[in-house]
Amino acid sequence: MTELHHHTLAELAAGLRARRFSSVELTKHFLERIERFNPDLNAFITVTAERALEAAEAADRQLAAGEGSPLLGVPIAHKDIFCTDGVLTTCASRMLSNFVSPYDATVVERLSQAGAVSLGKTNMDEFAMGSSNETSWYGPVKNPWDPTKVPGGSSGGSAAAVAARVVPAATGTDTGGSIRQPAALTGLTGLKPTYGRVSRYGMIAFASSLDQAGTLTQTAEDAALLLSVMAGFDPRDSTSVEAPVPDYLAALDQPLQGLKIGVVKEFFDEGLDEQSAALVREALKQYEKLGARLIEVSLPNLPLSVPAYYVVAPAECSSNLARFDGVRFGYRCENPVDLLDMYTRSRGEGFGPEVKRRIMTGTYVLSAGYYDAYYLKAQKVRRLIADDFAKAFTEVDVLMGPTTPAPAFDIGAQGDDPIKMYLNDIYTIGANLAGLPAMSIPCGFVGHLPVGLQIIGPHFAEAKLLNVAHGYQRETDWHKRIPRGYE
Numbered sequence: 001m002t003e004l005h006h007h008t009l010a011e012l013a014a015g016l017r018a019r020r021f022s023s024v025e026l027t028k029h030f031l032e033r034i035e036r037f038n039p040d041l042n043a044f045i046t047v048t049a050e051r052a053l054e055a056a057e058a059a060d061r062q063l064a065a066g067e068g069s070p071l072l073g074v075p076i077a078h079k080d081i082f083c084t085d086g087v088l089t090t091c092a093s094r095m096l097s098n099f100v101s102p103y104d105a106t107v108v109e110r111l112s113q114a115g116a117v118s119l120g121k122t123n124m125d126e127f128a129m130g131s132s133n134e135t136s137w138y139g140p141v142k143n144p145w146d147p148t149k150v151p152g153g154s155s156g157g158s159a160a161a162v163a164a165r166v167v168p169a170a171t172g173t174d175t176g177g178s179i180r181q182p183a184a185l186t187g188l189t190g191l192k193p194t195y196g197r198v199s200r201y202g203m204i205a206f207a208s209s210l211d212q213a214g215t216l217t218q219t220a221e222d223a224a225l226l227l228s229v230m231a232g233f234d235p236r237d238s239t240s241v242e243a244p245v246p247d248y249l250a251a252l253d254q255p256l257q258g259l260k261i262g263v264v265k266e267f268f269d270e271g272l273d274e275q276s277a278a279l280v281r282e283a284l285k286q287y288e289k290l291g292a293r294l295i296e297v298s299l300p301n302l303p304l305s306v307p308a309y310y311v312v313a314p315a316e317c318s319s320n321l322a323r324f325d326g327v328r329f330g331y332r333c334e335n336p337v338d339l340l341d342m343y344t345r346s347r348g349e350g351f352g353p354e355v356k357r358r359i360m361t362g363t364y365v366l367s368a369g370y371y372d373a374y375y376l377k378a379q380k381v382r383r384l385i386a387d388d389f390a391k392a393f394t395e396v397d398v399l400m401g402p403t404t405p406a407p408a409f410d411i412g413a414q415g416d417d418p419i420k421m422y423l424n425d426i427y428t429i430g431a432n433l434a435g436l437p438a439m440s441i442p443c444g445f446v447g448h449l450p451v452g453l454q455i456i457g458p459h460f461a462e463a464k465l466l467n468v469a470h471g472y473q474r475e476t477d478w479h480k481r482i483p484r485g486y487e
């Protein structure tokens with residue numbers, strides 16, 4: 001029997017319009033699943049059941065009047081990095097463990113104006129710094145495919161929640177891979193749009209030149225539905241781009257005949273798990289069957305992306321996180337003796353070890369005497385990487401390769417080795433440094449663990465990426481698998 005949580009967002013939206021079920025029924029169904037499964041998954045930091053039911057009732061009234069956008073009445077969840085008016089917004093940090101936001105992020109505002117019903121805020125790595133969701137002040141998130149494994153990070157709570165079908169879709173953010181990597185490790189479709197496509201207003205800043213909001217969904221079609229609402233110019237974000245938002249749904253079914261796929265040589269160099277590589281190659285063959293042509297391309301500077309990113313991102317974070325000083329909002333230490341004591345102890349007690357490591361690295365690379373050697377050098381490397389991508393896109397329509405070097409690893413396995421942890425991002429970081437849109441879609445399993453295929457496109461080619469992903473999902477059913485125990 002098909003149950004409500006077996007449906008995609010698009011199917012639920014259609015069911016609501018056809019009055020097969022109400023938004024209140026849907027919302028209750030998913031809230032019950034959260035109550036049942038979240039104690040094991042730890043995917044949510046805050047569940048806003050009462051608000052959700054009120055929003056669902058309002059949606060039902062609008063649906064009865066035949067009004068509203070395609071998302072009217074469907075449940076979703078937000079990564080706890082998005083400010084939500086009147087709701088705890090922690091960024092998974094002790095520093096913000098008491099912060100109730102006085103306003104909505106643009107992403108939250110747009111989705112709620114479209115009638116989507118938010119069920120709550122999902123767990124994540126602290127300030128989105130991590131690749132495994134183990135740096136959260138609220139504890140690690142479990143991978144629904146295997147509770148001994150990480151779900152990936154930093155949007156690990158959103159990923160685990162959607163994979164376990166305790167919510168049909170969720171928002172995420174991607175600074176160096178935090179949407180695509182957890183999507184890959186939990187068998188989901190993850191979309192990181194072009195830098196500037198979606199407003200960053202109200203999204204707690206980690207590295208402002210890299211951060212971008214996107215989606216964790218079951219299908220490319222669902223990603224298209226959400227992006228249609230999330231994308232667009234926002235005068236409150238100076239880097240948001242004033243360009244028209246195309247009809248992402250209309251482009252989904254375009255034939256893939258003649259598509260030129262660049263297979264990135266550097267993605268298959270040493271370091272990639274052999275079984276994952278075989279699945280990615282299998283997916284490429286499937287694209288050939290759909291009429292695409294494979295062309296090997298090289299991005300010679302890509303191997304430098306991890307070192308460049310781990311200079312640029314900490315530099316920006318050290319500046320962004322300077323605002324957390326215990327004065328205006330957030331955590332404040334007990335009984336400070338003077339101002340300096342309050343600053344140092346509030347920050348010392350409020351931030352976790354990974355955040356402190358980044359702040360210290362970032363402060364170091366920005367200090368006089370080291371700025372040229374590290375920060376400036378990293379920015380130059382960033383330009384070279386962006387140029388490599390630009391050159392590749394003169395020859396091909398999209399680039400493909402693996403999303404991660406291997407399937408999900410054990411919780412605790414990489415915690416004491418930051419360099420090893422940073423290398424998980426080797427295939428995802430390039431797109432962030434170049435500001436490009438990229439996706440991960442499920443393309444098979446190694447044992448019981450999902451593997452992701454990454455698709456990267458030129459700036460503002462989201463419609464093309466979604467079309468390419470959807471074409472594959474019409475022919476395969478990897479994205480339909482549900483982890484055991486969550487059926």
Ligand code: GLN
Nearest residue numbers: 128129130175176177178
């Ligand atoms: N894993 C990367 C980091 O730790 C990327 C995180 C992200 O995209 N937010 O910085």
